[in-house]
Amino acid sequence: MNNLRIALYQPDIAGNTGTILRLAACLGLAVDIIEPAGFDLSDRNLKRAGMDYIASVTLTRHLNWERFETWRAESSRRLVLASTRAAEPYTRFAFRDDDILLFGRESAGVPDHVHDRADARIFIPMAPGQRSLNIAIATAMIVGEAMRQTGAF
Numbered sequence: 001m002n003n004l005r006i007a008l009y010q011p012d013i014a015g016n017t018g019t020i021l022r023l024a025a026c027l028g029l030a031v032d033i034i035e036p037a038g039f040d041l042s043d044r045n046l047k048r049a050g051m052d053y054i055a056s057v058t059l060t061r062h063l064n065w066e067r068f069e070t071w072r073a074e075s076s077r078r079l080v081l082a083s084t085r086a087a088e089p090y091t092r093f094a095f096r097d098d099d100i101l102l103f104g105r106e107s108a109g110v111p112d113h114v115h116d117r118a119d120a121r122i123f124i125p126m127a128p129g130q131r132s133l134n135i136a137i138a139t140a141m142i143v144g145e146a147m148r149q150t151g152a153f
């Protein structure tokens with residue numbers, strides 16, 4: 001089991017979360033879901049995308065942002081936010097092996113107070129005029145770089 005964690009802020013598309021849970025299962029990463037989510041965690045689209053991989057993910061559900069932050073304070077881990085509004089390219093950022101990599105909701109990213117709370121904010125450079133990547137794709141790219149840098153593969 002790797003020590004890096006993936007956190008999803010109020011995810012609203014079950015299929016994306018299922019895909020990320022499958023990614024986490026395959027790479028040996030724990031996942032934090034900061035609720036409320038826009039779907040029930042028993043959603044069939046989540047199960048279809050995550051398949052039987054979901055059963056092997058270490059999944060922690062946090063009732064809300066405040067509860068997540070209380071839990072994080074006890075663990076003393078850094079919160080690294082992936083945001084299209086960030087200024088630091090993810091390839092230049094120095095990851096730690098116990099970072100929590102936070103991804104925003106599909107519809108609206110994260111609110112300002114969450115953006116401000118992060119210890120670091122990083123982005124994946126995109127071609128001019130493009131708005132954002134699919135969250136599962138963004139997660140795979142950033143997790144891949146974090147694992148490469150920290151020797152987790």
Ligand SMILES: C[S@@+](CC[C@H](N)C(=O)[O-])C[C@H]1O[C@@H](n2cnc3c(N)ncnc32)[C@H](O)[C@@H]1O
Pocket residue numbers: 081082083084102103104105106107108109110122123124125126131132133134135138
């Ligand atoms: C579909 S995007 C959210 C789009 C939302 N309208 C916004 O502006 O934040 C869902 C999440 O994927 C991640 N993401 C997508 N593209 C990204 C990029 N180019 N750089 C960093 N994170 C990205 C972010 O965590 C984002 O909150």
